[in-house]
Amino acid sequence: MSIQLGVSLGPSFADCCLIDTVRPVQPLAYRRAYTPSESIAGGIHRFLADHPQYKPEKAIIASSLLEKILGTKLGGTVAQVVTRGFENWAFLRQNLQNKYFELQPQRTEALTSQDLIFGVTERVNHLGEVEKSVDVSELDFIISKLKLMQVERVCVNLLFSGKNSVHQKKIRQYFQNAGFEVFSTDTQNAADEILTWRKNLLNASLSGSFKEIRAEIIAGCEGFLSADQIEFLDGDSHQFVEDNSRIASSLFGPARALSDFYKDSPQVLVLGLERWFILKPHLKNSQWMSPWGPLSGDVPDIQDLKVQPTSALFVDESEQLNFSADVLGFEPGPMALGRALKPTVFDLLHLHQTLFHGGDSAENMSEIFPFIQANGIAKFKDTLQAMLRNARHSGNTRLETVIDELLSFMIDQIGLNLLLERENPKSAVTCTGVFAPMLLPHLKKRWAEVYWELCPYSREIDGLSLAQRSGRA
Amino acid sequence: MSLSFRPDLLKVFLQHTLSPFDSAACLTGEGELLDIKYESLADVGTLGAAALTVTRYFPMQLGDVVILNDPYSGGTTLSMITIVTPLLLNHAQIPDLYLAIRTGFQPQLLLSKTLDEEGLRIPPTPIVQNRVLNEMILQAISAHPLCPAGLGDRLKATLGLIWKRVDCFQTLLQKNSQFSHRSVIKDFLKSSRNYFSQLLHELPTGETKIETRLESGELIRLRLELNPESILFDFAGTSSSQKLCLTDSATFGACFGAVAAFLQKPIPLNSGSFSLLHVTTPLGSFLNAKYPSPTFKGMTEGTSQVAGAILQALGEIVPQKKFSASAQTPTQISLEFSGGQRFFDSLSGGIGASPTSHGADAVPFWQRISLRNSIQEIESIFPLSIQQVSLRKGSGGLGQFRGGDGLTKEYLVHQEAKLRWLMQHRKSPPKGLKGAQDGSPPEIIIERKNGAREMVDSSEGETVVHIGEKISVASAGGGGYGKQS
Numbered sequence: 013m014s015i016q017l018g019v020s021l022g023p024s025f026a027d028c029c030l031i032d033t034v035r036p037v038q039p040l041a042y043r044r045a046y047t048p049s050e051s052i053a054g055g056i057h058r059f060l061a062d063h064p065q066y067k068p069e070k071a072i073i074a075s076s077l078l079e080k081i082l083g084t085k086l087g088g089t090v091a092q093v094v095t096r097g098f099e100n101w102a103f104l105r106q107n108l109q110n111k112y113f114e115l116q117p118q119r120t121e122a123l124t125s126q127d128l129i130f131g132v133t134e135r136v137n138h139l140g141e142v143e144k145s146v147d148v149s150e151l152d153f154i155i156s157k158l159k160l161m162q163v164e165r166v167c168v169n170l171l172f173s174g175k176n177s178v179h180q181k182k183i184r185q186y187f188q189n190a191g192f193e194v195f196s197t198d199t200q201n202a203a204d205e206i207l208t209w210r211k212n213l214l215n216a217s218l219s220g221s222f223k224e225i226r227a228e229i230i231a232g233c234e235g236f237l238s239a240d241q242i243e244f245l246d247g248d249s250h251q252f253v254e255d256n257s258r259i260a261s262s263l264f265g266p267a268r269a270l271s272d273f274y275k276d277s278p279q280v281l282v283l284g285l286e287r288w289f290i291l292k293p294h295l296k297n298s299q300w301m302s303p304w305g306p307l308s309g310d311v312p313d314i315q316d317l318k319v320q321p322t323s324a325l326f327v328d329e330s331e332q333l334n335f336s337a338d339v340l341g342f343e344p345g346p347m348a349l350g351r352a353l354k355p356t357v358f359d360l361l362h363l364h365q366t367l368f369h370g371g372d373s374a375e376n377m378s379e380i381f382p383f384i385q386a387n388g389i390a391k392f393k394d395t396l397q398a399m400l401r402n403a404r405h406s407g408n409t410r411l412e413t414v415i416d417e418l419l420s421f422m423i424d425q426i427g428l429n430l431l432l433e434r435e436n437p438k439s440a441v442t443c444t445g446v447f448a449p450m451l452l453p454h455l456k457k458r459w460a461e462v463y464w465e466l467c468p469y470s471r472e473i474d475g476l477s478l479a480q481r482s483g484r485a
Numbered sequence: 486m487s488l489s490f491r492p493d494l495l496k497v498f499l500q501h502t503l504s505p506f507d508s509a510a511c512l513t514g515e516g517e518l519l520d521i522k523y524e525s526l527a528d529v530g531t532l533g534a535a536a537l538t539v540t541r542y543f544p545m546q547l548g549d550v551v552i553l554n555d556p557y558s559g560g561t562t563l564s565m566i567t568i569v570t571p572l573l574l575n576h577a578q579i580p581d582l583y584l585a586i587r588t589g590f591q592p593q594l595l596l597s598k599t600l601d602e603e604g605l606r607i608p609p610t611p612i613v614q615n616r617v618l619n620e621m622i623l624q625a626i627s628a629h630p631l632c633p634a635g636l637g638d639r640l641k642a643t644l645g646l647i648w649k650r651v652d653c654f655q656t657l658l659q660k661n662s663q664f665s666h667r668s669v670i671k672d673f674l675k676s677s678r679n680y681f682s683q684l685l686h687e688l689p690t691g692e693t694k695i696e697t698r699l700e701s702g703e704l705i706r707l708r709l710e711l712n713p714e715s716i717l718f719d720f721a722g723t724s725s726s727q728k729l730c731l732t733d734s735a736t737f738g739a740c741f742g743a744v745a746a747f748l749q750k751p752i753p754l755n756s757g758s759f760s761l762l763h764v765t766t767p768l769g770s771f772l773n774a775k776y777p778s779p780t781f782k783g784m785t786e787g788t789s790q791v792a793g794a795i796l797q798a799l800g801e802i803v804p805q806k807k808f809s810a811s812a813q814t815p816t817q818i819s820l821e822f823s824g825g826q827r828f829f830d831s832l833s834g835g836i837g838a839s840p841t842s843h844g845a846d847a848v849p850f851w852q853r854i855s856l857r858n859s860i861q862e863i864e865s866i867f868p869l870s871i872q873q874v875s876l877r878k879g880s881g882g883l884g885q886f887r888g889g890d891g892l893t894k895e896y897l898v899h900q901e902a903k904l905r906w907l908m909q910h911r912k913s914p915p916k917g918l919k920g921a922q923d924g925s926p927p928e929i930i931i932e933r934k935n936g937a938r939e940m941v942d943s944s945e946g947e948t949v950v951h952i953g954e955k956i957s958v959a960s961a962g963g964g965g966y967g968k969q970s
Contacts, residue, residue, distance in 0.1 A: 097873035204859035
């Protein structure tokens with residue numbers, strides 16, 4: 013028996029799974045922890061302690077937990093050293109916040125403070141020839157300033173360093189010798205320098221939080237696994253113990269694990285607890301879109317659905333009850349958890365199960381999420397009825413009818429998403445994730461022309477797909 | 486579970502359908518626009534016009550495609566190719582539906598007197614029949630020296646996405662055609678009209694007249710009437726022009742875009758909302774030009790100038806929404822190298838400050854196009870090196886709230902080239918409000934090999950630059966707001 017632990021960390025949940033690598037398909041044990049009410053370390057430790065008969069030899073971790081801090085103000089303590097004359101370049105290439113015309117269009121907030129960007133005299137041309145040599149003594153002033161400001165992380169972003177990395181290596185070494193953590197990439201695959209620069213910046217900005225997560229996981233595994241037995245997975249199938257160039261890419265670790273798990277399926281509809289998306293395991297993208305713009309890195313081909321499990325419900329401009337583009341997440345969570353004030357798809361699904369499928373299915377939903385509160389459900393019903401008073405409807409305001417229509421509209425949207433993303437209409441669609449068993453009957457009924465397959469172990473798939481992975485790639 | 490589609494699935498379908506394209510529209514055969522995705526002001530008004538021109542002159546079957554870039558057939562600049570194809574035809578209960586998709590190529594700044602001097606003009610041309618690309622026609626177009634590079638590849642990639650959408654629509658119809666029934670479309674457009682009207686109800690009613698003299702000499706004369714049921718734009722008295730020319734549909738796009746920006750709320754982009762706008766452009770004026778007038782300048786700078794004038798007029802009626810002026814038109818340059826390569830760049834200016842915040846630095850005001858302007862890519866393709874790209878510090882007007890700064894870029898040329906430029910705001914930089922300073926005007930300086938520094942003194946023109954000479958281009962800053970304490 014050779015036991016392996018898989019942990020998938022989402023923004024609000026940690027899925028833990030133990031398998032025997034000799035018989036890897038069947039999970040030996042499984043647990044989902046709600047991380048706002050239970051620490052990551054506590055969740056993992058409790059899981060391992062509950063199953064003392066299984067002694068893991070290795071853990072594979074994938075984390076999209078950092079996603080929830082994307083879009084918020086990052087950095088601040090990250091400095092950037094760039095080719096002189098291009099100090100503002102990364103910021104100037106950032107995405108606009110405004111999709112439509114506005115009187116005050118804005119860029120997304122800068123990844124690093126403009127006061128922490130330093131130009132150095134150096135230039136390599138497009139042939140890789142050095143036009144201006146770097147003089148590292150120029151860096152002494154920057155180093156003393158950064159030390160004064162207690163900045164510990166530095167990105168080195170130089171033009172054409174992919175053609176000739178001599179300057180980049182020199183500067184990196186100089187900063188490392190001075191005790192800084194340095195983020196830079198010598199091999200730039202992308203023709204566009206900003207894709208690499210942005211990746212370095214994001215790696216640096218997320219580095220602190222990533223280290224905290226890693227420390228929590230190590231703490232959670234204490235007594236069962238040592239730090240070097242815990243490997244992280246990035247979006248390009250690399251498993252690593254410590255590598256600061258893979259932090260941003262590790263956001264795609266959970267999707268990569270699923271992509272590798274379903275490598276023989278042409279398309280997978282993932283209806284997970286926190287995210288719904290279409291995955292094409294045979295495809296990968298060489299860049300991905302962050303809130304600041306595209307950045308380089310091989311990641312799985314995923315397409316988020318327009319409706320998500322925590323999409324808010326609202327009355328739209330046509331006075332119809334509809335699904336908003338706002339995804340509220342699980343903190344404070346759907347109304348069914350008793351604390352939040354905005355109704356979500358999650359609440360809708362729970363009520364639908366209760367109203368139409370009675371005890372069994374409703375219990376299933378509560379099993380998926382044990383924190384559902386009766387008063388939360390009651391509040392959701394009241395809110396929905398209040399919204400209905402403001403909405404235009406076909407005349408039938410019975411709650412059951414409205415809920416059924418909304419669910420039907422959601423199933424139509426999921427089907428539409430899938431039809432437009434499908435490579436081959438004749439190939440099967442594998443359906444997986446916590447909500448798959450619940451929603452697949454509806455999908456099958458509505459979209460009968462699609463050949464659907466339900467993946468066994470849909471509920472455990474996030475942890476299971478990681479636990480099954482072999483050694484470091 | 487309900488078995489019928491909810492009527493607003495049509496709206497969801499349209500959003501999904503248009504989302505992978507930079508700019509696109511869906512409309513009925515009768516010309517009712519159902520949804521638009523845009524990148525520029527001109528797109529808003531011209532995508533529907535392009536589809537209508539095609540449907541009028543070309544009877545199409547499903548699987549047929551017509552392409553065009555002719556501004557007088559619904560195109561904008563010659564570097565933008567529009568692809569028109571039916572989504573649905575000859576259904577008993579649903580009107581014919583068409584898609585118009587626009588894809589952009591490297592622009593060419595040619596300051597010409599006629600459209601045909603600006604590049605290759607493609608009138609509506611059937612290029613795909615029954616999903617089979619006519620390679621002969623494609624080759625004939627691609628053989629032209631001014632044909633956008635990579636047209637064939639781009640067209641093929643776009644066609645793949647189009648067929649998927651057409652097939653998806655057929656699947657939906659087979660299930661239930663009610664979701665796109667005539668009555669649903671009528672209701673959909675009506676609710677958009679009502680929603681837009683509600684937004685207009687939040688504004689005061691009023692009328693204003695303004696006159697704006699552009700730096701290139703043209704006069705915009707506008708009478709604007711604002712009320713909850715309609716907005717009237719009467720451009721009677723607007724002058725003609727030899728170089729700055731827009732089509733009437735592009736002018737309509739500028740009017741709608743300005744209103745949308747002013748309201749600062751998303752407005753449904755369809756005929757329901759459009760029906761509240763009434764735009765009159767006198768024939769022969771530069772806002773309603775005819776072939777063979779050139780359109781590059783009009784479709785880029787011109788639309789921005791018109792939209793800017795409308796913001797000014799709306800600000801007269803609703804003074805509390807009057808912001809300081811932004812550098813609404815970018816500074817544009819092109820280099821035509823002696824080896825034949827053509828480089829184009831566009832530098833955004835600063836945004837005007839508002840009564841509550843500073844203006845943003847170097848942001849495109851009326852464009853949502855992401856120009857591929859990587860330094861490494863440019864230097865690997867063109868015989869030039871970029872020495873510097875930075876914010877033009879201090880170019881935003883000072884005030885209680887500072888105008889956004891413009892941008893500075895320095896190019897060193899490695900091969901003789903013809904430099905062309907277009908820059909507005911040179912004589913009248915973006916105005917500050919309530920005692921704040923104006924933004925700085927744009928400027929172009931050429932550092933000659935003999936050490937001479939030549940400052941360009943016209944808003945448009947061309948000159949020759951030699952190996953080793955440096956061009957420094959700076960875009961305008963935005964106006965400040967309020968007296969600086």
